[in-house]
Amino acid sequence: MARSDVQLMLDVKAGDETSFELLLQRYRTPLVNFLHRMVRDAALAEDLAQEVFLRVYCARRRYEPGAKFTTWLFRIATNLALNAIRDGRHRKAELSLDDPAEDGERALELPDGHPTAEQQLLDQHRQAVIRRAIFRLPEKQRVAVLLHKYQEMDYDQIAKILGCSESALKSLLFRAYETLRVELAPLVGLAAEAEQGSAPAAADGGRKA
């Protein structure tokens, strides 16, 4: 039976280096992805993820099992990511693909001889639009959406990471998804006009005016 995160961390505290390796294997990819979606810079995301693990390792002797390990881990990651964004260290790379509205021409100039290059570009464009919409959310909403949608964390964990109540988190999440729904309306297949009630009646299936 696999050891729990808390047990692994306690073993790390007791000096077991292989337990740290197991924690690294478990959370390396989720952390890098969370940070990548936070800062939109793969190199910086890796750097920050290493910083998270470094801090966990350095704090191992003071570790006391309290909240869930992942709450602690992602709280460190969130703080580091927000600091990096505030310091302007984010988004040094991926400009050409991440922001088609500002850099669309460069994205279209990408050389690619593959037969499905056009489809790949379309996919990349859609992904860039999604990333940008998430990135434009206010900080707390962005963290909440990333932890809820992509890490599938429980409400109480996300609330602890953000330092708010569960009910405040739910309304925060709802506002964030509302914003994304409008921002990504073209991708979702809903015209912005439909939100204002000017869409054909068939589109909304008899919604109230």
Add this chain to the structure above:
Amino acid sequence: MMSCKYTADKILAYLDGRASAAERRELEAHLNCCADCRARVEEFRRLWSVLDELPAIEPSPAFDARLRERIAAAPQPALWSWLAPAPRVLAAFAAMLLVAAWLSWQSPMPAPETRPFEPSRSELEFTMIRDLSVLEDYDVLANFEALEVLPVVTEPEDRRM
């Protein structure tokens, strides 16, 4: 029946599967008669499938090696850090020391403890040695009749006036 405002967080829990069976039934009953909420649920469902298009990335192969380098390069904790379990404890200890120092500075020096006078050991020994000869001849001196016949000293007449 739930009001639509109240339904916001219920819709989230319904969509992400965290709603209980009772909550699901309650919301589904509401959706049957509220087109707005029904449309909202459908839009959110589509939105979430769009968000799923964002691909996950893999950490670079050098991730672990680079992390080990950083761990090796990190400053090692000082030996005394074992004695300092938490910064708060240290701060509290320092504050206690400061208060103690301040209190000792504020209050006058305590008076030396007063004890009833007791002759020192050397004084006792001296007295014993001084009286030793008298004690040795105690029997002789106690029955020394010559002392009894000594004339009583009287004051002169003129001094009595």
